[in-house]
Amino acid sequence: MNFNSVLDSVSSYEAGKPIELVVREFGIDPKDVVKLASNENPYGTSPKVTAKLQEIAHKAFLYPDDSFFELKDALAKKFNVQSSNLIIGSGSDQVLEFCIHAKCSKDSKVLMSKTTFAMYEIYSKHVGATILRTPSHHHVLDEFREIYQNEGADIIFLCLPNNPLGECLDKEDVYKFLDEVAKDTLVILDCAYGEYAKYKDTKKEIVASDVIAKYPNVIYLGTFSKAYALGGMRVGYGIAGEEIIKTLHKIRPPFNITTLSLASAIEALKDEEFVSECIAKNFSQMSRYEEFAKEMNITYIPSYTNFITYYLEGMSSKEVAYALLKRGMIIRDLTSYGLNAIRITIGSQEQNSKFFTIFKEVISC
Known part of the structure; x- marks a missing residue:
């Protein structure tokens, strides 16, 4: 059977291995498996979300309110924007997929860092776009500038903070860069981990309302999967x-998130504490991981x-x-990013202690 030829160069996204797979393959008791691979919040969801799900579970047969009125209204208040400035997706990666399909074709160019979220390239290749990457693994804006000036781009991706490495640009440097980008180039600011960056250093906080007021060619992406602990929703x-x-x-399909997902997100916004x-x-x-790395003479990336x-x-x-x-x-x-490195999700105190113990065992073998 013949398929779209642009898919010939597309590799499937490699998700973090599920606990169930490890149980099946190695015969380990599920309670002894620790997953620190997918950047999930180890503390579970807000009790308010759990209570709401129990209350409305019987409504799972109903489609959600496709206007997402209540969720958009809450997000508009949180970010000081209008509901008309918002679109809801099945994860922020669905919104970036919308952006690719809205802006790109086989003649397009998409610019991104050498090492960044894999779905930027995958979605871009779906439409046959040419991928432009900076030489450095980290985001270096001068490299973005040089490539953009020489090659142009229909879309520029900035991951703030960057996944899978963890570094983050200062917002003022980002804004200066945006000043230099042509208005017909769509810039996607992926701020999936923005809540963490803001907490650690306010100089890293991208303010969505400021950005969209000044730059009509920029979209800010956020998610409930990380800090709000709704990865499964x-x-x-x-x-x-x-x-x-x-x-x-x-481009957005109808009912693209579920009734339970919608209710969970609304409740999660009510529990900022x-x-x-x-x-x-x-x-x-995180400080324990930094101290452990120093103790073991391991180089690490300061993470936001x-x-x-x-x-x-x-x-x-790979062997480790x-x-x-x-x-x-x-x-x-x-390894798939061309790095001899590992990424570890920061777990609970107990999970992290177990990692340190097992990691020491592995590298001493």
């Missing part, structure tokens, strides 16, 4: 000027997210990740 959003949002709505507590715990535990990247020397990240996996510890190997 798949709710994301885009914030932009009305022209962009109206165009993206031409829970979110703040989770983020504070995250960085408290809920994960940390360790560069490994004298050992294979597999050895950890056999012991019930799931982390992310970054």
Whole structure:
């Protein structure tokens, strides 16, 4: 059977391995498996969300309110924008997919960092677009400038903070860069981990209302999957000027999030105290990973997210990740990004202590 030839160069996204797979493959008791691979919030969802789900579970047979009125209204208040500046997606990655299909074709160019979220390239290749990457793994804006000046681009992706590495640009540097971009180039600011960056350093906070007021060619992406602990519910959003949002709505399918997902996101926004507590715990535990790396003489990337990247020397990240996996510890190997490194989600205190113990066992073998 013949398929669209643009898919010939597309590799499937490699998601973090599920606990169930480790149980099946290695015969490990589920309670002994620790997953620190997909940047999920280890503290679970807000009790308000759990209570709401129990209350409305019987409504799962109903489609959601496709206007998403209540959720958009709450997000509009949170970000000081209008509901008309918002689009809801099944995760923020669905919104970036809308952007690609709205803006790009086989003659388009898409500019991104050398190492960043894999779906930028995958969605761009779906339409046959040419991928432009900077030389450096981290975001270096001078490299973006040079490529953009020489090649142009229909879309520029900035991941703030960057997944899978964890570094983050200062907002003032980002704004200066945006001043230099032509108005017909769509700039996507992926702020999936923005809540973490803002907590650690306010100089990293991208203010959505300021951005869309000044830059009509920019869209801000956010998600409920990380700080709000709703990874399993798949709710994301885009914030932009009305022209962009109206165009993206031409692509959005009806009922693209579920009734339970919609209710969960609405309730999650009502419990910002829970979110703040989770983020504070995250960085408290992050400091343990930094101290551990120094103790073990491991180079790490200072992170503005809920994960940390360790560069490994004298050992294979692929082999280390597999050895950890056999012991019930799931982390992310970054070999597919051309790096001898591993990415570890910051877990609970107990989960992190277990990682340190098992990691020491693995590298001493």
